[in-house]
Amino acid sequence: MMWLTWRQFRMQGAVALGALAAFGVFLLVTGRNMRAGFAEIRAACGSGCGDSLNSYVQEQQTLAGLVGAVLIAAPALLGMVWGAPLVAREVESGTHRLIWNQSISRTRWLLVRLLIVGAAAVLVTGVLSLMVTWWARPIDAIAQDRFTPLVFEARGVVPLGYAAFAFAVGACTGLLVRRTMPAVVVTMAVVLGVQLLVPLAVRPHLMTPTTATVPVTGPEDWSKSGITGVGLRHRGSGSDTRLEVTVSMAGDWVVSGPGTAVNASGKVARGAEICAHQGFPPRADCIEAMKIRVDVAYQPKDRYWTFQLLEAGIYVLLAGLLTWGGTAWLRRRPA
Template sequence: MIWLNWRQFRLQALAAAVGLALIAVYLLYLGTEIRDAHDAYQSRCADPGDCAQAKSQFQSAYQNTLLFLAGGLGLIPVVIGAFWGAPLIARELEISTHRLVWNQSVTRRRWLICRMAFVGLAAMILTGLASLLLTWAAAPYDAVAADRFGAVEFGARNVAPIGYAFLAFILGTLVGLLVRRTLPAMAITGVVFLVLQFSVPNLVRPYLMPSEKTTLPMTTQIINEARSLGSITGAPVIGGLQVPGAPDAWISETSPLRTADGRTLGDSKFNECLDTPPKTGTGGTFGDTAACLSKLNLHVDIKYQPGSRYWQFQLIETGLYLAVSGLLILIALQRIRRA
């Protein structure tokens, strides 16, 4: 069975090896470059006045590149599910070559287990190595940006991508077994897993562990440290805050700006500070607007996960994907008896 699996999988394995080699060369180069830039950034931080600007320049130089790479790594499980998982059984059923195998001494279940184990292991190794390389390359940037919980970044670092890849492969295999046609199975697998990748960070991950809660007073400094202020609807919202003393915390929910009595700040008062704030000469990202809002005695209520829980989330989410994969394997083993 091992020899047969290798014969059927060798072209995909070769393509994956070449792709991984290219990824490795680029990420080794990028990681070295990021480390040199990080050393230069730290040398400029000897003067506190230059440190903020140096940090901003360092982050902006690599933010888009690393985000693009994380998104690309997030697509590897989709490709694995669609091009490795979906055709695995569907192609055999579509061209009826399964009859030859099932007439031998190997049982259907054993044949299916061997095929899933062989290719599934390859999928996990490929994705795990790519994830390891990206995690290494981005390590200095991640330490400065403190955004490891980002929806895209989280799924492209450390062990979580391994669980994603295995689930995508098993999902594709099961879909191919049910649909029995290769191209429809590939399309269904790709769409389903993309929806899953979007849904888990937004609908599941925030609830894997109970959130911590706190209230942040909206001082001029805190407002100026935010990434966004307001929305296209004019609502009194603020985004991209940091928990004081815990810059690597993941803020999963932020309330609108609230007054001292707990009511949401009125849109008109908020837009007045946003559009025509009194001239005070205040510096920072939002300047006079930040000073205007800080005088209103505002606060926001936030829910967050401490940065110390990062590895717990990584392991819980990976375990969740593996558990779902195990369930799909059981369904596939039951279905193969009636194929």
Template sequence: MIWISWRQFRAQALVGVIALALLAAYLVATGLEIRDSHDAYLARCHGSGDCADAMSRFLDDYRTRLLFLAALLALVPALLGMFWGAPLVAREFESGTHRLVWNQSVTRTRWLAVKLLFVGLAAMAVSGLASAALTWAASPFDEVAGDRFGTVVFGARNITPIAYAAAALALGAVVGQLVRRTVVAMAVTMLAFVILQFAVPNLVRPHLMAPGHTALPMTAEAFNQAQGLGSLGNAPVVRGLSIPDSWITETSELLTSDGRPLDAEVFDDCLMRAPKTGATGRYGDTAPCLAAHDLHVDIAYQPNDRYWAFQWIETAIYAGLSGLLAGFALWRIRRQVS
């Protein structure tokens, strides 16, 4: 069975090895470049005494490239599920070869189990090696940035991509078994896994551990450090705040000193008709206008020292999901009408 699985899988495996080799070569070159740049900026800041500005420039140099690479690697498990998992069973049904296979001495359960294990381990290896290469390349940047929980970054570093690949492969196999059409199974697998990868970081990950809570005073400086003010409905909200060494999972509306939400008209007046004070900063006169109302926000956050706990918990969730999907596939194939 292993030999047959290899014969059927060798073309996809070759493509995977070539793509992984090219990606690894690029990441090694990028990692060396980042290290050289990091050392150069450190030397510059030690000479000038302004390390904050030097490190900010260092982050600006590589933020876009590393974000793009993280997004690319976040797609790797989905692509593995699409191109390796979905055809695993669907191709047999579509070509009718399952009738021949299921009439041999090897049981259909063992046939599928070996294919899932063989291709699944290969998918986990590809995803894990790609993640390890990116984690190494980006480590100086990550150490300076401190943004370990970013939606895209978290899913492209360390161990979680290995579990993502296992879940995507198992999902593809189940979809192919149910749909029985290779192209349709590939499309459904990609769509389903992308939805899953959107839902988990936004709906599940923030609640994996009980968050800490704090109140952040909204001074003019704090407003100018935010990434955005207001919303589509012009609600009195502030977006993109940060606190050191933490991941903010929830931010309340702007609150007055007695804990009540800021009146929307007051917020709008400061946005559109702030008194002219000549204030500088991202929001100009708006920041001191809002700060004059003695505002704060209530924040829920996860400290960065919980990063590995989150990595292991999410890995366990996806590993459990892949086990459930594989178990369902094995259960169903015993009852599949040929």
């Protein structure tokens, strides 16, 4: 059974290895050039390199986005190309009748194919993830945005769980619809839907966020608050003027949206309390003297790998449930 599976998928495996090698060469060349660029900047400016490094990171964002997109798309493509035809092609060609009339059981036939080809899909994705994580390490160290959805899904162990899930979706879809092209289309729709749903509806609820009340200083003195960025916006007018605050924190994932500034007693600060009489933006000394602050909910950066493992575990669990359901259904369906 293992030999037959290898014979049937050796061409797809060879193509995948070739594509993986070509992409690895591309990442090696561009990654070394990028590291040389960072080293040149640091050598030229010494310890005060923040602005120059950030500018260089911005220049690399287009390439970084394309590299991340390849890794995000790879598991879905493997689920469509390897998973969907796994059973559907056998049913379409009628060879399943010959195979199922041999001494090997249907369940064993399916499990062997799922394990061998599925493990290959996870392995390919894992190697891609290692290469992309190495390639993007200098950018991630400066940008401090690993929780950003498109970045989070293209690093660490999440792509491995995603590959297992996408492959299981493809295989089980092919088992149910028994036609390759419809199975490919359904697989693409399901995987894309889950990929959009998880960052929006699942990931924010995996762990209870940490809450903090941070002072809102003036634009000239934001660094004193311990946050890396503050966006201020006026709402209302006159004595009802309120200050809407957006906070960003390096490496942390701020899950709360823009918050309304409050005064020392915890009530919404209005009018003179936010120095509205001074115009916008307010002066740092005035707004700091008023002790204006805002409530922030965030996931600390030290939870990054916990989130990675939790999300990868969810995908693996879903893949296991799909595999169990597929084998149970196969045992009961007629030839």
